[in-house]
Amino acid sequence: MEKPWPTPPHYDVVLAGGGIIGVCTALFLREKGLSVAVLDKGRPGYEQSSRNWGWVRTISQAMEELPLAVASRPLWEQWAKEGDFGYTRSGLLSLAQDQDEWQGLESWLAAARTRGFDARELGRSEISTLLPQSRGQWAGALYSPGDGRAEPDSAMRFLVRKAEAAGVVILPDTAVKSIDIQGGRACGFETENGRISASSVVVAAGIWSRWLCKTVDIVLPQLKVIASVLRTEPVAGGPDPIVASSRFSLRRRMDGGYTVAQRNSSITYVTPDSFRFLREFMPNFLKQKKLLSVRIGSSFVQERRQERQFGKGKPNPFEQFRACDPTPDSKTLARTMNRLRADMPVFEKARIATMWAGVIDVVPDALPILSPVARYPGLYVATGFSAHGFGVGPASGKLMANLITGEPDTLGRDHFTLDRFGCNGEGSRAS
Numbered sequence: 001m002e003k004p005w006p007t008p009p010h011y012d013v014v015l016a017g018g019g020i021i022g023v024c025t026a027l028f029l030r031e032k033g034l035s036v037a038v039l040d041k042g043r044p045g046y047e048q049s050s051r052n053w054g055w056v057r058t059i060s061q062a063m064e065e066l067p068l069a070v071a072s073r074p075l076w077e078q079w080a081k082e083g084d085f086g087y088t089r090s091g092l093l094s095l096a097q098d099q100d101e102w103q104g105l106e107s108w109l110a111a112a113r114t115r116g117f118d119a120r121e122l123g124r125s126e127i128s129t130l131l132p133q134s135r136g137q138w139a140g141a142l143y144s145p146g147d148g149r150a151e152p153d154s155a156m157r158f159l160v161r162k163a164e165a166a167g168v169v170i171l172p173d174t175a176v177k178s179i180d181i182q183g184g185r186a187c188g189f190e191t192e193n194g195r196i197s198a199s200s201v202v203v204a205a206g207i208w209s210r211w212l213c214k215t216v217d218i219v220l221p222q223l224k225v226i227a228s229v230l231r232t233e234p235v236a237g238g239p240d241p242i243v244a245s246s247r248f249s250l251r252r253r254m255d256g257g258y259t260v261a262q263r264n265s266s267i268t269y270v271t272p273d274s275f276r277f278l279r280e281f282m283p284n285f286l287k288q289k290k291l292l293s294v295r296i297g298s299s300f301v302q303e304r305r306q307e308r309q310f311g312k313g314k315p316n317p318f319e320q321f322r323a324c325d326p327t328p329d330s331k332t333l334a335r336t337m338n339r340l341r342a343d344m345p346v347f348e349k350a351r352i353a354t355m356w357a358g359v360i361d362v363v364p365d366a367l368p369i370l371s372p373v374a375r376y377p378g379l380y381v382a383t384g385f386s387a388h389g390f391g392v393g394p395a396s397g398k399l400m401a402n403l404i405t406g407e408p409d410t411l412g413r414d415h416f417t418l419d420r421f422g423c424n425g426e427g428s429r430a431s
């Protein structure tokens with residue numbers, strides 16, 4: 001642990017969380033000339049932002065989030081000219097296994113078309129042209145040529161370097177314990193190394209945002225979902241576009257291997273929060289229930305114990321969990337790999353190089369929160385990306401920076417306010 005700061009440093013903006021959202025926000029703020037620091041309890045980018053599938057997609061994004069996805073593309077493309085982190089406009093092919101799935105894709109396309117969007121449906125022959133490796137019988141497919149892929153770990157290293165070169169101060173191993181509120185205003189963070197003061201503070205702490213907000217009695221309805229992933233060794237002759245289906249999903253990697261996972265294999269464990277937020281999450285859960293398996297385990301008791309340790313003067317689990325690195329569900333991944341091998345003979349001999357898992361932060365309507373906190377001027381929240389934050393990270397950072405400096409944009413900020421959960425102002429619910 002580092003020694004405490006002798007005098008509290010001061011910045012225009014300090015962010016808790018060095019994932020893609022924190023780092024992109026910091027970068028755009030710095031480009032506007034502000035002094036900015038990003039604090040991370042561990043290594044920046046080590047949680048969701050470097051563990052994800054690496055899809056930069058628009059297909060199947062909620063209509064409210066599409067502007068963020070579309071506005072992120074040119075930013076990814078610009079940055080890919082500055083550094084090699086595997087960004088490629090590979091296109092994305094979303095395959096329907098049955099009529100039910102096809103109807104879902106078709107209705108998304110109908111809504112997206114009215115917004116002048118570039119995805120289109122593919123006929124059978126076009127599917128086999130784009131995906132000659134598959135011998136599956138698909139009920140239909142959508143294709144978006146402008147979607148792409150990047151290598152999350154390399155992309156995060158690139159972004160951290162870029163932000164530092166621009167003058168952002170990035171402090172790893174600096175856990176934020178609570179938000180410093182004085183005279184009703186947010187004016188810094190209490191960290192493990194002492195106080196850091198700022199004119200504006202941002203909570204961009206991924207799955208930990210709920211608990212950081214709770215230290216000042218803001219009840220953020222956020223739950224956690226575990227998703228498992230595998231990487232193969234290089235495979236010759238595999239597909240170039242990203243392939244999304246409920247049987248398997250895959251993306252080609254920079255090293256010629258594939259990142260493989262299964263869309264509908266996420267797990268959520270029942271915790272005290274599952275009951276607290278049952279009403280808010282139920283409608284979306286019922287829509288998505290095929291994608292999620294609900295499990296009961298020791299996590300209920302563990303979380304109950306842990307949640308009493310958050311807050312001013314408490315032991316503070318943020319310091320104990322420098323990096324959230326859950327065990328992958330190897331059984332499900334092995335099953336996914338077998339399905340892929342059966343569908344695409346090029347993967348028959350593909351060897352699994354490694355497996356990992358990540359914990360995704362989800363909110364009831366699966367739309368991000370990019371919002372000021374009305375109750376505490378100077379406090380902002382950027383979280384809740386519900387499994388889409390990597391691709392839309394660049395434009396989300398831009399939106400957040402504009403929000404903090406009071407500049408307008410057309411990225412639909414009204415959809416992303418805390419107000420929608422009733423936990424923004426005076427008299428919000430407590431829990």
Ligand SMILES: Cc1cc2nc3c(=O)[nH]c(=O)nc-3n(C[C@H](O)[C@H](O)[C@H](O)COP(=O)(O)OP(=O)(O)OC[C@H]3O[C@@H](n4cnc5c(N)ncnc54)[C@H](O)[C@@H]3O)c2cc1C
Nearest residue numbers: 017019020021041049052053055176206358388389390391
């Ligand atoms: C397996 C998996 C697959 C995914 N696939 C995709 C995909 O293909 N495309 C896509 O767009 N999205 C995908 N996502 C989602 C995407 O990765 C996330 O939405 C995005 O990375 C969220 O970024 P973030 O900055 O909000 O959070 P994170 O990346 O989780 O960063 C939060 C940071 O805050 C730090 N922190 C937390 N608490 C504190 C504290 N108290 N003090 C200091 N620091 C703190 C953490 O250490 C962490 O580094 C996937 C996610 C997973 C896990």
